[in-house]
Amino acid sequence: NAGVTQTPKFQVLKTGQSMTLQCAQDMNHEYMSWYRQDPGMGLRLIHYSVGAGITDQGEVPNGYNVSRSTTEDFPLRLLSAAPSQTSVYFCASISGAGDTQYFGPGTRLTVL
Amino acid sequence: DAKTTQPPSMDCAEGRAANLPCNHSTISGNEYVYWYRQIHSQGPQYIIHGLKNNETNEMASLIITEDRKSSTLILPHATLRDTAVYYCIVRGGGSNYKLTFGKGTLLTVNP
Numbered sequence: 001n002a003g004v005t006q007t008p009k010f011q012v013l014k015t016g017q018s019m020t021l022q023c024a025q026d027m028n029h030e031y032m033s034w035y036r037q038d039p040g041m042g043l044r045l046i047h048y049s050v051g052a053g054i055t056d057q058g059e060v061p062n063g064y065n066v067s068r069s070t071t072e073d074f075p076l077r078l079l080s081a082a083p084s085q086t087s088v089y090f091c092a093s094i095s096g097a098g099d100t101q102y103f104g105p106g107t108r109l110t111v112l
Numbered sequence: 113d114a115k116t117t118q119p120p121s122m123d124c125a126e127g128r129a130a131n132l133p134c135n136h137s138t139i140s141g142n143e144y145v146y147w148y149r150q151i152h153s154q155g156p157q158y159i160i161h162g163l164k165n166n167e168t169n170e171m172a173s174l175i176i177t178e179d180r181k182s183s184t185l186i187l188p189h190a191t192l193r194d195t196a197v198y199y200c201i202v203r204g205g206g207s208n209y210k211l212t213f214g215k216g217t218l219l220t221v222n223p
Binding site: 004031033035040041042043044045048050058059088090092094100101102103104105106 | 148153154155156157158199209210211212213214215216
C-alpha cells in the first residue's frame with residue numbers, strides 16, 4: 001500500500017489564484033480529513049469527510065472547499081488564495097477498526 | 113474534547129528512557145488519550161492510545177493514572193531518530209475522529 005499520498009509537495013501561488021491540493025489513500029478508509037499547520041503551531045482541522053458524498057467543516061474552513069466523490073480521493077480547493085493561507089497542509093485518513101489516523105507527507109504552500 | 117497540557121520541551125540522553133508527561137484533568141469517561149509525533153517537516157505519526165489501562169506496543173508504553181487526569185508516554189530506549197514534537201491528544205470514542213492538536217513537547221535526544 002502507498003498509504004496516504006499528497007500532490008504537489010510544494011506550490012507557490014499569487015494572491016487571488018485558485019488551485020486544488022490532491023489527496024489519495026489506498027487503504028479503503030472511510031474517514032479522511034485536511035489539516036493546516038502554521039509555523040510553531042499544532043495542526044488545525046479544515047474539513048473532514050466520513051465517507052463518499054459526505055463532508056463537513058472543521059475548525060478553520062473559510063476559504064477552502066472539499067468534495068468526496070470516491071472513497072480514495074479527497075481534494076482540497078483554494079478558491080482565491082490569500083497570504084494567510086501560506087501553510088503546510090496535511091491530509092489524513094483513519095482506520096475505523098484501529099482508530100489509527102495516517103497522515104500524508106504534506107504540501108507546502110506559499111501565497112505571495 | 114478535553115484540553116491537554118504538555119511541557120514545551122524536554123531533553124533525553126540517547127539510550128535512556130524518555131518520559132513525556134501530559135495533563136488532561138478535564139477528560140471525560142469516554143475519551144481516549146492518543147499520542148502522535150511529528151519528525152521535522154513530516155506528517156504526524158501515530159504512536160499509541162489508551163482509555164484507562166496501561167498500553168504497550170513496539171514503539172512505546174502509555175501509563176494512565178488511575179483518575180485518568182494525566183498520562184506519561186515512555187520511549188524505553190530513546191535514539192536520535194526519536195527527536196520530534198510529541199502531541200498528547202484527547203478525543204471522544206465512536207465515530208468522532210477529530211483530533212485537536214496543541215503545541216506538543218519537543219523532545220531532543222542527545223548523543
